[in-house]
Amino acid sequence: MKQVVWICWCWLSCITLGVQAKKTDNREVVNLNREWTYQRGDYPGAEQADYDDSGWEHVGLPHSFSIPYFMWKDFYTGYGWYRKTIVLDKADLKREIFLEFDGVFQVAEVYMNGRLAATHKGGYTGFNVRLTPYMRKGENQIAVRVDNSWRGDVAPRGGEHVFSGGIYRNVRLVKKNPVHIDWYGTFVTTPTLAAHKGRSSSVRVQTDVRNLTDQVGTYELQIQVLDENRRVVSGQRAVRRVEAQSMARFDLSTDEIEGVALWHPSHPHLYSVVCSLYKGRKLLDSEEVAFGFRWFEWTADKGFFLNGEHFFFRGANVHQDQAGWGDAVTEEAMRRDVRMMKEAGFDMIRGSHYPHAPAFAEACDREGMLFWSETPFWGTAGPKKDGSWTASAYPVKESDVAGFESNVLAQLEEMIRIHRNHPSVFVWSVSNEPFFTDGKTIPAVKALLKKMVDTAHRLDPTRMAAVGGAQRPLGDDRIDKIGDVAGYNGDGANIADFQQPGIPSVVTEYGSTLAERPGKYMAGWGDLGRDEGWKGREWRSGQAIWCGFDHGSIFGESMARLGIVDYFRLPKRSWYWYRNEYGHRLPPSWPQEGVSARLRLEASKTGGILADGTDDVQLVLTVLDKEGRELSNSPDVTLSVISGPGEFPTGRSITFSADSDIRIADGKAAMALRSYYAGRTVVEASSSGLESARVQLEFTGAPEYEEGKSVQVLSRPYVRFTPGHVESVLQVYGPDSPTFASSSSEGHSPGFAADGDRKTYWKPAESDASSYLTLDVERTLEVHAVKAQFPLETCQSFKVEFSVDNVEWVLVSDGVVTEGTSWEKTLAHPQKARFVRFSFPSEGNGQRSAVAEIEVHGKVGAR
Template identity: 50%
Template sequence: EAVACREQDWEAINLPHSFSLPYFAASDKFYTGYGWYRKRFMVPRAWAGKRIHLEFDGVFQVAEVFLNCRRIGEHRGGYTGFAFDVTDAAKPGDNVLALRVNNLWDARLAPRAGEHVFSGGIYRNVRLVITAPLHVAWYGTFVTTPQVSRESAKVNVKTEVANDSARPRSATVRTLVLDAKGRTVASMASTGTVEAHSTLIFDQASPPIAHPKLWSPEHPNLYSVKTIVLDGRKPVDDYLSPLGFRWFRFTADRGFFLNGEHRYFRGAGLHQDHAGWGDAVADSGFFRDVKMMKDCGFDFIRASTYPHAPAFDRACDELGMLLWIDCTFWGIGGFRGDGDWFASAYPTNQTDEAAFEANVKEQLRETIRIHRNHPSVIVWSMCNEPFFSAEEVMPKVRRLLTDMVACSHELDPTRPAAIAGCQRGDIDRIGDIAGYNGDGARLFVDPGIPNVVTEYGSTIADRPGKYEPGWGDLPLTPGANPNVVGSWRFPWRSGEAIWCGFDHGSIAGREFGAMGLVDYFRLPKRSWYWYRNEYLRIPPPEWPTTGVPAALRLTADKTTLRSVDGTDDAHIIVTVVDENGRPVNSCPPVTLTVDRGPGEFPTGPSITFAAGSDIPIRDGQAAIEFRSYFAGRTLIRATSPGLKSAAIEITSLGEPKFVPGKTPPARPRPYTRFTGDASVTAWLALGTNNPTAASSEAPGHSGRLANDGNPNSFWQAAAADNAPWLRVDLEKLVTVRQVRLTFPVAANWRYRVEVSVDGRSDWKLVAERSDGSRREATYQDDAAEGAYGRFLRVTILRAPAERTAGIAEVVALGAPAK
């Protein structure tokens, strides 16, 4: 049926592609369901006897692949690549490839929860690969450096050679280690018989390589490994793998060491999506992201909270960024029953457990196989905050994490296995490294295990924002001086990563996705300039001033696109200036239009920015990424009523060529915010296991005990605290409907509950009990009108006689703000 349908009824699209295109992170909603993709391609008769493979870097999240009406297979998991041999279904001449893709929430598929968005689509690169029957398997090399120093290094290469023919083959594998200029610095060769329809691993060790150029953030020296497969004496396949010489180790008491030198790394966690294009990012967009983090002085990136595209790894390799890769076992605070990504991280239905665990482990295996050869990768992380699971399944969470760590060690003994977001749930000692988020920075002091602050900050701000770092809980590390930057960088701590690098889409709402140092359109906020000045001593630019707008200025990070296959793009920036060419902070509506030539914005041949809209212009500036699927010269013009226009030319190289009058122009894709069923309000129970802060803490009664789900443990203020309060970061901007407080004992407790957006100011009343005679352990109050915010604060107005102020449990009922 798919092959026989009317093609003229289908929308012509290009890859990479997202169901949500165009997407601007303006809502917590996105389309979920099915989408079909079709492509015709020719198989020449010259391919007879060859093997035809389809390789996908990522499809979210279930992909069913069909060729010529024949079902080839299915892949379950939206963040890892996969490949299918489609030879038997292909035919000479015209072939029709079809994919049925869905992004439906699935109880047995990871992630079950998370605060990103989960748009469907073929959103990463796809390749058609033609090989001989004897060839290197998909990502079939494992390159390691068992011995490496400044004086000498050895390379080990394990190569999987697949024989897809019906008879045994005598295979020779020649392996060359190449330097950055392509010169051979070592070679290996071995021969073996690969049986029919089987795979053989060739294990090769190089001779010593003298004085290798080491890879580091300051000097990202790269080598490569070229694998040549011979069938008898005939070369039939060659394969290139990345290589970098470095060694590292994490210690519990002295931190992290790279190439024998101590290094406290500083960086950011970040999601993959970009304004307009959503998750369907060009390879050059990933390079741009990594470079922006490098350019503000960082040397570390946490790929949060799933493996990113292989192109992202390559950018980290080339630019010199240490890379931590998360697997997809992921939780979110305020989880509820099954049905969407606000679910328990681990299944609550026993019938889902075995399939879910198998899927998590399979995605871990795929992640390691795909990313293992990149020198930038230093950690495999099993998870992020999986303690956001139903209490009754937490023993199973710990068991699964233990199994994953063992699996990681087996698949890659050269890298440690981490548990990220382990500040709750007694899971921080399961892996080799503990990654503490939020208040974990102050709760786990010298924990006796290698550790990293994997998330700090989480400051919500639209551009331009404030010129400040947003340290979050870092300065509250016991023993640190909050007034001295870096005083929390103790020898036992390996590094720190701010949350987050870039604004992103979020099921918790637009504002909660606005925590980046850089906005969604890839324009830096003032906090980015703070870090650049602090770490690289580059002063910030002059901020746009108040003035009379007179003209527009167009700039781009490049004016030549090297390819027209969706892997390259240009970042176009429009700036409002006065009559003297100085930037002003006026925000008139601005339209970018393709005047002539090929290419498109996510909205098609034009895009309009307007203050206060989902496609905003802020602080006198706007930006978007432009890509072309035809080669040629493109003139882009920026216009605004009453202002002098500006233009820029972009040249795109490659095939096919754009022919005026014959090549179809880019079709408009008008933007409409996706709202879903806006009439349904989904209330969440919020607060349990979220980050806390308190006016004071008595020994053994920290703030985290006030929301740990156990009414028998409790926060208690210090005896001398005359104005005791407890604050919970709900980690979402919500409208509070109800609050429930449980105290250590039944008594006449007096309290005030308030909520704030930033946790520092503009506190709004939720509920107050300043009088009355009730003597209860648990109190429940409906929220006052307009109780909207992120931080919930409970102030104890009066504790019972002979009792110190304390709280056993805090739970708020709320819904993400519309």
């Protein structure tokens, strides 16, 4: 049947939200983060309503299998169960009931009253579950079985952070009319903004309306555009027919809105669209969607333009996990992260390397931070063995291929659907370093990247698609030009093949400076230090440091402590360097050793703290002398909830020690406290022989805490997780790892010494009389052996050195190669190293130094 659409224009005074409505059946959203039971492990029958979970732990969301977690390299993998009872009344049975999850890692089976309602695969994107067919009046039992085991058909198959399981983001119960606006069903764009150079624009609103009744109907959608002062600046309405058990898309555009306030990192003006769905005069559903007026342009030769002006962005890579709580952080904790990067003068965040929570993108919107949103198609160095998180980025088993590609594309679509209205999101990145894959899968990787780019274009024609971490492979298999934008990590900033690549380009990772807090007052330019590359190149769009925050890593300390802010969200001195350079704020006086006398305890806020899992308070304790000066002394200090509600990841108290994973350093320690009850809380900081300190907090938005009656949080002692089986065989590193050299000849880039192809090789420039080549395996290894291959034309002596930090070097071996020979050195006593340097101190007898391949054999070192 042909569908007819009526578009009705009217005066703004006639379309004020709800002016004609008799509100009888609108949307209701209920936060479901409180009062879950949880048990780690698999429990047959736990989905049933009458299952006895009285012995399970009482938890609130967000929650992780690993709580309390403090950056250890190992973590539990397997199943965990969550259960919650909800009560529905007679009126609810006439509505559609949904569960909305912002993120569950990584496979979730959702049950309602013992029946499977949905299964979702993918740990970083939200999903929507319809509960209506399974609900009943009175008590209803929700059960969620979560599995964070490695799977060959789910992305990511590899990565360098940790992969803890759990319902680690928010959950909501949503009640809707059977005819309603679909989950993330509205897409707002400003199609004429660029053409009018930001002076004015229309607003296009595409809204999916779902009819779950058995009757066809005619419905009206009204939209209003509100400015940041909540004034209506434009609107429109449309009427159309929606078939039974189907979905229809309303597509409306407003008149030109004059004098719009543009979104920009220096002035992040936000507007919103209110969508209201009517059946006659009855309001069925409504939602408000924030958006911004801004437009982007990427060029291959001049870089990036925002709102018509050149903009070289300075960014930071950000992982989501934080001390104690792991991945299960609150929305407020996400906002603090964004604010910390903003305060340091950064104006861009790369969501490394997976879709972040909606609240994180919203914080970028409000703080004025460009956001590079990335899918979890991700690879990493290490043995390409199925079953481990260093597996081939793309499946090596044919049985996994179809499921994996489907999953990657599904997560991309979910990411775009969830984040497409955020003005901060300026590109869709389809990958990070997918070249860390079994060599024979490279053609399939390229084909999948092309599908992803095409999918991104189809779903959102307003943004470009990037290939992140595209600095490998070299030669004919390059992946950097598959997308609209190329992101180069590590040495990709300096490899000759990737200079002025002919498409817009970004340094998506530079730096990687390993430091315990406090660290040194210095920048971490790393590979951008050469030739002052950190100042930018004319053709580059921007650059992002690796990384903003310390984070848990499967490779241990050498990958975990690369942030300019530590895991507890206390700045290292490098953060102050950037704040001075970019934000023009001088650093504080550094604390000195002295005589400790007392403690200071500060809270990020003290009142109006929501007790629903979306909010928390950051507590910072500082060691002082008797005059109140900050000291670098780091005694053991305990934070305790003296009265009222509240919990640390370890329970009602937490102790910091200089030699513990729960660390106090340079006279400071910090931890986030949350509550699932309202009430007044008193927290005390104490240390033997020192004057203690207290802070009073007010939690709200939940039932009042009653001493002795409310559920009391259990003590959760921190213990490093020990896996049941530890891989003991040596692992091979080197192929596709970053390489750096004193110089290179044309066509013989340093990267050819680690590309897995013995026919290609690095060769220094003719004028380089004392050449060297450095391999960075990007993690600290216990090195047992080093191997090298040299091209036939080479005959040269050299020395091999190791370093952990690329500053202090230790001589390991002297060597000599002659024509066509390989070289190998097995160490009698394994040594720690991240960097391996081959130095060729002189060029004699007309021979040239050159290296075809380097391999490092070792094990990832424990912290």
